[in-house]
Amino acid sequence: MEDGARQKPLFDPLAADYDGWFATPLGSYAFEVEWEALLALTRIVAGEQALDVGCGTGVFTRVLQDGGADVIGIDVSPAMLAQARGLPVARASAQALPFAATTFDLIWSATMLEFVADPVGAVAEMARVLRPGGRLVVGTINARSRWADYYRRQQGTVFQQARFLAPAELVGLLEPYGRVIWQTVLFVPPSYGGRRLALARLLEWLGRHVLPDRGGFLAAAVQPDESSNE
Secondary structure, eight states: OOOTTOSSOTTGGGHHHHGGGGGSHHHHHHHHHHHHHHHHTOOOOTTOEEEEETOTTTHHHHHHHHTTOEEEEEESOHHHHHTSTTSOEEEOOTTSOOSOTTOEEEEEEESOTTTOSOHHHHHHHHHHTEEEEEEEEEEEEBTTSHHHHHHHTOTTSGGGGOOOBOHHHHHHHHGGGEEEEEEEEOOSOTTOOGGGGGGHHHHHHHHHHHOTTOOSEEEEEEEEOGGGGO
16 A cells, blocks of 8 residues: 655554454455456466565565565555565555566556555556566556445545545556456445355355446556557
8 A cells, every 4th residue: 555755654553453354254355356356357477577566564465476476565654564574575656666667577556546646657657667568457446336435434544535446547547558457346335244245256246247337346457568668
């Protein structure tokens, strides 16, 4: 998670407890479907150079590493990075990536663009360090979902500073760099839990067929043209 040029990173106060969400039944389910959505848009190739932009505590960085990628994660929050124990991470901003052009085969970013000060600049930076033919995969909280509505109501939290993206907005950010494919997942509401999670996969199937742009998590991928890296 990334807050651009703000002096105090937004997620520093949340770092110690952040991963606890993924240990809850709903959090575990959300991570599972979000990971599946991102993975469906690309592939992880053993030994390739990968970058996780706005890696936070390294939840996705670890999965990329387990998949065989030679990955590094970057984030502006030192407190979040301190929780990414044993992972190759560094402090840096998505708006000024400290890497040479055409360095990475795969660039991955989940729930970062909502919080960055300049999303257009952040996407341009990711495209700059991507090799010709490389893959850029991005996930965000979907502005058209019940999850975004829920987060908007959380007074006094980091989500008050988020700018959620709808599918058309995310496509607009990515399409200067190539053809964009997207989907939304996570159709269970934020209040879902307990035994009702047994029905989550059914709701997932229904949501994707009936309201394909309303899932809580929006995932998109672009394979740039070679000219986009010049």
